[in-house]
Amino acid sequence: AQSVTQLDSQVPVFEEAPVELRCNYSSSVSVYLFWYVQYPNQGLQLLLKYLSGSTLVKGINGFEAEFNKSQTSFHLRKPSVHISDTAEYFCAVMGSGTYKYIFGTGTRLKVLA
Amino acid sequence: GAVVSQHPSRVICKSGTSVKIECRSLDFQATTMFWYRQFPKKSLMLMATSNEGSKATYEQGVEKDKFLINHASLTLSTLTVTSAHPEDSSFYICSARYSSSGNTIYFGEGSWLTVV
Numbered sequence: 322a323q324s325v326t327q328l329d330s331q332v333p334v335f336e337e338a339p340v341e342l343r344c345n346y347s348s349s350v351s352v353y354l355f356w357y358v359q360y361p362n363q364g365l366q367l368l369l370k371y372l373s374g375s376t377l378v379k380g381i382n383g384f385e386a387e388f389n390k391s392q393t394s395f396h397l398r399k400p401s402v403h404i405s406d407t408a409e410y411f412c413a414v415m416g417s418g419t420y421k422y423i424f425g426t427g428t429r430l431k432v433l434a
Numbered sequence: 435g436a437v438v439s440q441h442p443s444r445v446i447c448k449s450g451t452s453v454k455i456e457c458r459s460l461d462f463q464a465t466t467m468f469w470y471r472q473f474p475k476k477s478l479m480l481m482a483t484s485n486e487g488s489k490a491t492y493e494q495g496v497e498k499d500k501f502l503i504n505h506a507s508l509t510l511s512t513l514t515v516t517s518a519h520p521e522d523s524s525f526y527i528c529s530a531r532y533s534s535s536g537n538t539i540y541f542g543e544g545s546w547l548t549v550v
Contacts, residue, residue, distance in 0.1 A: 353537045364440075364527055364543040365478075372537055411477065415537055420466060422529075422539065426477040 323348040323414045327425035334402055335433050342397040342428045344386075344412030351417035354395040356386055359409045359427075368410075371395060382406070407432045437461055438530050440542035447518055447549055454514045455545045457528030463508035464530035468539065469501075472525040484511055518549040 326345045334340045346352060353372050357365040369380025376388040386397045395412060412425040437460040447453045457467060466485050470478040482498075484490035484505035492498045500522075502514040511530075515522050527544040 357541075362544075362546070365529075365541040367538070367541075370538065420531055420537065420539065421468070421480055421483065422478075423480075424478045 323350075323352060323416045323423045325412050325414050325423055325425035327412055327428050329428045330426065331429045331431065333431045333433055336404055337401045339400050340398065340402050340406075340430065342410050342412075342430065344395045344397065344425060346393050346395065346412075346414045348393075348414060348416055353415045353417070354386075354388060355413040355415070355422070356380065356384070356395070356397050357411045357413060358382075359411065361408075365411065368397070402430070402432045404432050404434060406430060436532075436535065436538075436540045438464075438528065438540045438542040440526075440528055440545045442545060443543060444546045445548070447547070449519055449549055450517055452514055452516045453518055453547060454512055455526055455528075455547070457511045457513070457530070457542055459509045459530045459532070459540075462530075462532045462535075464511070465508070465533050467505055467511040467528055467530045469503060469511070469513050470527045470529065472527060472544075474525075478527060481513075515547065518547070520549045523547055523549045 324347050355370045356368040369378045371378045371388045379385045384399050409427045411427045413422040439458045441456045469481045472478045481496045482490040482492045486508050490503035505511040529539045529541045531539045
């Protein structure tokens with residue numbers, strides 16, 4: 322079984338500042354990792370995903386994440402945030418051989434002017 | 435490409451009635467569809483997995499008689515909440531994958547259900 326932990330429920334940050342949203346996972350099998358963004362009253366949009374290969378993954382809207390197997394982490398980063406990045410961010414894990422996503426509890430990123 | 439659409443986006447129903455939510459893959463054939471439920475300010479909980487033409491597989495704790503899932507074609511899955519109660523009010527999201535999409539799953543816009 323897999324599980325995902327997003328320790329920060331809310332992260333406030335000033336516009337143009339860097340941000341890191343933390344995600345840790347546990348699994349007894351190989352995993353694939355994803356970050357999704359959810360804007361208010363909307364569905365989920367894929368930001369980026371790690372399936373294999375390079376541990377540094379670049380996604381849309383200037384986001385990137387680094388897969389760290391030894392620390393079982395997949396933290397999301399952006400060097401300079403915008404007001405429009407204010408949203409809920411979900412980390413998800415999928416166990417190899419399954420197509421089920423297990424989601425973290427989400428981190429609300431609030432970008433302040 | 436790979437667009438998943440849900441309908442309705444918002445629905446209000448009276449307690450005790452049933453309501454159906456549709457999930458359509460617009461530009462691909464969805465071999466597998468998934469239904470999630472999101473409680474306010476909470477994460478998404480997988481309810482069930484459905485493969486076209488077969489019965490849905492429900493996650494532990496999800497009442498299969500209450501949440502009826504049908505995946506009758508490769509482009510349509512429906513979730514019917516039967517005898518709805520206020521505690522069923524939630525945001526329901528479907529997702530879908532096709533045979534060559536690998537581990538990528540595409541999400542619909544979600545449907546808000548309010549039971550009054």
